[in-house]
Amino acid sequence: MLRIPIGSICENGWLLNEQVEAAGLPLLAALGRKEEIRFVQPIQIRVVATRTGETIAIKGDVHTGVHLRCSRCLTPFDLDVRSEFSVTAVAALAESPADSHASETELAADEMDVLLYSGDSIDLREEIAQQIIMALPFNPLCKEACKGLCNQCGANLNRSTCQCKTVETGNPFAVLKNLSLPEKKE
Ligand SMILES: [Zn+2]
Numbered sequence: 505m506l507r508i509p510i511g512s513i514c515e516n517g518w519l520l521n522e523q524v525e526a527a528g529l530p531l532l533a534a535l536g537r538k539e540e541i542r543f544v545q546p547i548q549i550r551v552v553a554t555r556t557g558e559t560i561a562i563k564g565d566v567h568t569g570v571h572l573r574c575s576r577c578l579t580p581f582d583l584d585v586r587s588e589f590s591v592t593a594v595a596a597l598a599e600s601p602a603d604s605h606a607s608e609t610e611l612a613a614d615e616m617d618v619l620l621y622s623g624d625s626i627d628l629r630e631e632i633a634q635q636i637i638m639a640l641p642f643n644p645l646c647k648e649a650c651k652g653l654c655n656q657c658g659a660n661l662n663r664s665t666c667q668c669k670t671v672e673t674g675n676p677f678a679v680l681k682n683l684s685l686p687e688k689k690e
């Protein structure tokens with residue numbers, strides 16, 4: 505499950521089309537417990553892997569739905585989350601002579617969007633969880649033009665206006681009413 509068996513990648517590539525619950529991916533399960541975010545759909549995963557020697561090119565597409573809270577007005581809403589990604593998986597050296605060497609390789613791999621694998625399969629769970637996490641908005645908004653809450657009385661300004669709002673900003677054209685224009689003689 506969510507592993508690419510390297511031996512099974514044939515000339516035409518290897519396909520994965522699977523649905524998993526977010527709770528089945530450790531990183532996402534932890535997120536669901538901590539933050540105000542809930543996965544309302546299983547995660548749909550499509551992956552194509554092609555092989556050149558020991559190097560595996562992976563193209564994927566992940567999709568799910570989450571329930572979260574607007575960062576401005578605090579209203580819960582549903583959001584579609586989708587991400588496309590491509591990574592290259594290379595075989596990690598089975599035995600590295602020095603530990604410092606190994607961590608250098610891992611660092612370089614991190615920077616280049618390269619996944620290291622060992623053994624005869626590639627574990628995709630962490631990559632997929634990270635793709636979902638990166639696709640989540642940092643400041644979720646129920647809609648682009650969300651007006652948020654009144655910072656004085658807490659009213660949701662998408663649904664109602666409040667007294668303090670009119671006092672605070674007023675009508676920007678109101679000031680024109682008090683202008684007497686010289687051309688206008690009555
Ligand atoms: Zn909002």
Ligand SMILES: [Zn+2]
Pocket residue numbers: 654655656657658659666667668669
């Ligand atoms: Zn108010």
